[in-house]
Amino acid sequence: MSASKARDILGTLLDRVERVPDRTRQPAERAPADFPSAAERAAFDRLLADAERQGAISVVKGRGEAQHLTERIRLRDAVRLYEFLGRIPAVERARAAVSRLWASVAPKHTDAVGARDSIIDGWLRGQRPFSISFEQADQAVEFITALDAVLARDPMDRRDLRTYSGQTTGNTKLLERYASRIINFLKQIGRLDADLSDNEAMASLGLEKFSQPVLLAGPVRLAGVDLAGLVYVGLPPEQAPAIEPAGAIRSIITIENLASFNRHVREALQADDVVVYTGGFPSRAVAAALVAISRWPGITRIHHWGDIDEGGLRIALHLTSLVSIPVLPHLMSPALARLHGSPGKASRKIDLLPGHPWQSLATFLGGDDARFLEQEKIDPVPTTTVEAVS
Template sequence: MPRRFTDAKDLLDDLLDRFEAGAASPIAHPDYAAFPSVIDADAFLKRIREAEAAGAVSLGWGRRGKRDQLAHVRLASPEALYQYLGRTPAPQIAQDAVARLVGGSALHDFLKTGAAQIAAVWGRGKTWHGFASSDVDTLRHAFDLAQAILDNKHLDVDYKTFSRRTVKHSKTLERVEGVVVRLLSGVLEFPPGARPREALRAIGLERFAPPLLIAGKVDLLGADLAGATPLYLGIAPKEADRVRFREPPAYVLTIENFASFNRHVAEADPSRLGATLYVGGYPSLATQQALRTISAMVCEQTPIFHWSDIDPDGTWIFHTIERAVGRPILPHLMSVEIAERSGQAPTKKSAPARCPPNSGIASLAAYLAEDGSKILEQEELDPILPTPRRRSD
């Protein structure tokens, strides 16, 4: 649909906007039906003719009985129109903004590339994920936070303290966490479907680590729990080295979902034959470290299992735990057969975890990457005891 205007400056600005967006020779039209009066139409034409006299635009006129009526305005010289309007070109604005964005910062090469991409978007007069070139100060904070994470300054620091130490304000990270994750997504591996807060938690940046829940025949160093029969214990992840097994567990099972964790402990293993741990969805870095500590307490012959949803996020959680414990683990109630039998088509397709062929979840990840694969939430399944023979189940 033709672009029509009653304000000459709006029309001229629109020509430059579209030129900056990539149009080689944009055209706009006067909207004769919308002019309030003949006086307004004459003022419009006068301004357009001034731009023509400056060499900025060329004019097209009507035919036959409308030969004296302006039909369209075409951009002739962007440079001349910038000068006529006193407007700074978007590429120059972008260049100046990006210079402020990265100036004085020792940035990772990937962040430098990201800044160049932002400059290219701003140079076309567009916004980058809702951020205009005028938002450079806010984005500078996001870059500083991203670089601090790459420098591992976020480890062992809570969310707000990290923000305050890095950009002098405790709430800034909350405002730009989505941008920070976007900037880092090409360098660090984040859960494919995680919200920004969950993604940052997975690399060790959280308000405070949630408790690690563990069920089994366990004691804590300095506390004899043999006479107590709690359903499970909750400890700070950093206290995982205090865990002691009263007898070797038959298995170790980590579970993503809280309801499935409770059902497994109460229904599948009321005798506490194994050690069952709740990882809290996407396992935080503190939780990953705790799992590494506890897995080292059991012998190599003790099988370690993980139970998640049968979906791309579930494969990411499985592979994350697999890497954290540093030894092979087995999927529990996570298989192609179960997906085909009980699953349903996903509402949207997302990529499963990138894992090596020898990963315990490799076959399921390959299946989920195929067209026609099905997914299943783990709550749909009743808990059962894991056994090594159930590797494919």
């Protein structure tokens, strides 16, 4: 402990002023009780004495036998202490960082502009919006650049994540680096479902290293090729929305988990059914394919089979938001959960209007007797409640 320790304490006094600039009492710090040597104690006291002579601080000595020892250091004049330490006030550093941010990035999307402005406002208030301080102006520039690229992306853009990142921001890994911050922001402003994982959220935005094929089965045709004779097919993401019916279609069913999809297409698939694997929350490619399928002539509803839990319900509700026709539960009833499920803590309440296809399940999962059921524990069965359509 020496002069450097004294400077640290003086710096702490200014830190406290900057955290609470409108405080009514000047902050004080207690001096160390012990020093490795008399020389280090003397160096400590000399620096404090210099600061006191300049009117920056007051040194409070002990009493009685300790009257020669420094007990406490109290701030007297912050401006003089800034000068003594050669330190620039935080508000001035924040203003400089704001100027740098303004000059370095000009987002085009309104939500990215809003994020930039919230950073600026936060810095000037002494805050760290998005966990970025004004001393991390480079990070703020990168974050806004990445966010703007994500928000401005054309839904039909099929470039993989790193190609898109490199061609729009100049850095192939920039979107990955700031993915969590971007996703949290988009959840806060309601552009993403709050319960999506980072990977699910990125997939829903169409931002994947390479999009997974869209897996489906049934009497379908793509580019003139009839695929009905295959157990299932994996369609390139960019071509999946061009899928067409290759015959009369009795029902459409979406399946959340891969094991259940594999079992259903082998054990329960009817000749005139179309089955689509969502992979949890559907990627942008799966969503585009489902929108296209929902517009086929005669298709009036879709069935969905997933886990009976809060996540499964939210996936189902997300599907309902994608298409303009009803999405109905398949093997997702409170009765099945009571029979085969496991007890668990009630889910967050999701209020749905009476008569909504998922209202009874939402009420059940939000109740004290909630039980949860992984769909793999249930054997697949065909949908039987939908009349044939063509």
